[in-house]
Amino acid sequence: MPELRKDPVVGRWVIIAKERAKRPHDFIIPEEKTKGGFCPLCPGHEYSTPPEVLAYGRPPEAPPNSPGWTVRVVPNKFPALRIEGELWKEGEGIYDKMNGIGAHEVIIETPNHHETLSTMPIDRLVQVFWAYRDRMVDLSRDPRFRYVIIFKNHGRAAGASLEHAHSQLIALPVLPLRMNQELRGTKMYYDYKERCIFCDIVHQELRDGKRVVCENHEFVAICAFAPRQPFEMWIIPKKHHSDFRTIDESQLRALAEIFSEVLKRLDTAIPRCPYNFVLHTAPLREPYLEHYHWHFELLPKLTQIAGFEWGTGFYITPTSPEDAAHFLREIKLSEGGQ
Numbered sequence: 415m416p417e418l419r420k421d422p423v424v425g426r427w428v429i430i431a432k433e434r435a436k437r438p439h440d441f442i443i444p445e446e447k448t449k450g451g452f453c454p455l456c457p458g459h460e461y462s463t464p465p466e467v468l469a470y471g472r473p474p475e476a477p478p479n480s481p482g483w484t485v486r487v488v489p490n491k492f493p494a495l496r497i498e499g500e501l502w503k504e505g506e507g508i509y510d511k512m513n514g515i516g517a518h519e520v521i522i523e524t525p526n527h528h529e530t531l532s533t534m535p536i537d538r539l540v541q542v543f544w545a546y547r548d549r550m551v552d553l554s555r556d557p558r559f560r561y562v563i564i565f566k567n568h569g570r571a572a573g574a575s576l577e578h579a580h581s582q583l584i585a586l587p588v589l590p591l592r593m594n595q596e597l598r599g600t601k602m603y604y605d606y607k608e609r610c611i612f613c614d615i616v617h618q619e620l621r622d623g624k625r626v627v628c629e630n631h632e633f634v635a636i637c638a639f640a641p642r643q644p645f646e647m648w649i650i651p652k653k654h655h656s657d658f659r660t661i662d663e664s665q666l667r668a669l670a671e672i673f674s675e676v677l678k679r680l681d682t683a684i685p686r687c688p689y690n691f692v693l694h695t696a697p698l699r700e701p702y703l704e705h706y707h708w709h710f711e712l713l714p715k716l717t718q719i720a721g722f723e724w725g726t727g728f729y730i731t732p733t734s735p736e737d738a739a740h741f742l743r744e745i746k747l748s749e750g751g752q
Contacts, residue, residue: 417734419640422603423611424595428640428729436644436732438683438741441716445686446570448577454491455578457481457525464489467519468548470541485541486522487549487583493518494584501558501587515558517585521545524579530568531579532677539670542581546693547666549583550659554698559585561593561697569688572715589697596694597706604705612707613654620652625735627742628675632668635676637735637742643717644733645684645742647676649710656703658695673710679742680714688715 417430454462460479471484489497495516503512523542524534531539550562566581567573589597603611619625619636627635627647638646649672651665661669680687695708723729 421638421640422615423599424592425599426640426642426727426729428642428731430734431730431732432734435734435737437737438645441644441684441687443571443684443686443688453527453576453578455520455522455576455580456527457483460486463520464491467552468545470545481525483525484538485524485545487545488520488522490518490520490582495586497585512587515587517553517556517559517583519549519583521549521564521581521583522578523581527578529579530677531566532674532681536667536670536674539674540667543661543666543669543673546581546583547659547661550695553583553585554659556585558587559698561586561589562695563590564693566689566691568690569686569715572688572690574688593694593697597697597703600703600705600707610654610705610707612650612709616650616652625739627679627739628672630668630672632665633672635672637739638711639735641731641733641735641738642729643713643715644731645680645687645714645716645738646731646735647680647712649673649676649712650707651709654704655708656696656706657701658693658708659701675747676712676742678747679745680712682745682747683741684714684716689713690715 416432419428419430421428453459458481460481466479466486466488468487469478469483469485472480472482476482495514495518497515497517499513499515501512501515503510521542523531524538531542546564553559553562562583562585564581564583600611616634620629620634625637625639627637629635633649633651635647635649638648680689689712691710691712693708693710696703696706717731
């Protein structure tokens with residue numbers, strides 16, 4: 415019998431189609447053909463990107479926009495929004511619009527063309543998350559921006575247009591719909607119970623254990639109770655923090671460690687698995703919220719969104735989160751793989 419489940423934060427319903435149950439080996443991911451040729455993100459090709467806004471790893475005497483970096487952040491050459499200009503809004507009858515002010519940046523995660531987040535050393539994964547935090551802090555000084563979204567598309571099926579490992583950042587002059595939904599849902603829960611719903615999720619999942627993939631002293635990784643995709647995972651701080659910008663050095667390293675483990679387990683369970691992840695954090699102008707809790711959501715791209723999903727807002731997934739978590743927990747990582 416299929417099962418309907420409701421996301422406790424935003425109220426979205428999903429269908430767990432148990433008759434279609436799939437194990438990891440049932441998801442066949444075709445091997446992607448590498449394009450080869452010129453890569454604008456590789457060292458030595460810095461001239462082919464806009465001038466960098468941040469870089470780590472070079473010796474102090476090295477000039478900007480030269481090789482020797484370990485993480486590099488540049489404006490997107492073809493931005494969705496542009497940083498130049500003043501923000502204006504206007505109405506057109508019942509319709510509202512504004513000019514496309516924002517920032518769109520590319521975080522080049524590694525100088526090594528074939529390296530991924532799951533294969534890079536923890537110390538350099540720490541640098542990637544530092545870059546996220548440092549760019550958010552810098553962009554939050556711009557009064558035009560209300561929200562910064564950080565996301566990654568890994569694999570062509572997940573929307574990656576370049577093979578070289580990178581993630582993206584977009585600063586927005588408005589709050590995204592999904593963030594409004596999360597803020598509304600978490601505030602309703604807090605007003606009713608005087609507790610953060612994500613704190614309650616962490617406590618219940620750690621107590622039950624059946625959807626926990628892994629944990630460390632700062633974070634827990636769980637398979638979402640009402641997943642939109644098979645093997646959807648959330649990585650959540652165990653302690654209440656609403657704003658990713660407040661993360662400290664110890665927490666950031668723990669985040670890199672659990673992220674590395676989650677991606678290694680996913681890579682082992684479903685080789686070449688395409689995925690998206692998104693950082694969910696408080697709005698720039700509301701950094702300290704009792705009812706909100708920052709976290710990452712990681713969605714493997716294993717099923718197609720089609721007419722039923724677009725027409726209803728429901729998602730259908732053939733793998734229960736309890737089974738997914740069990741598969742991922744049972745994977746034996748190699749020595750030093752965690």
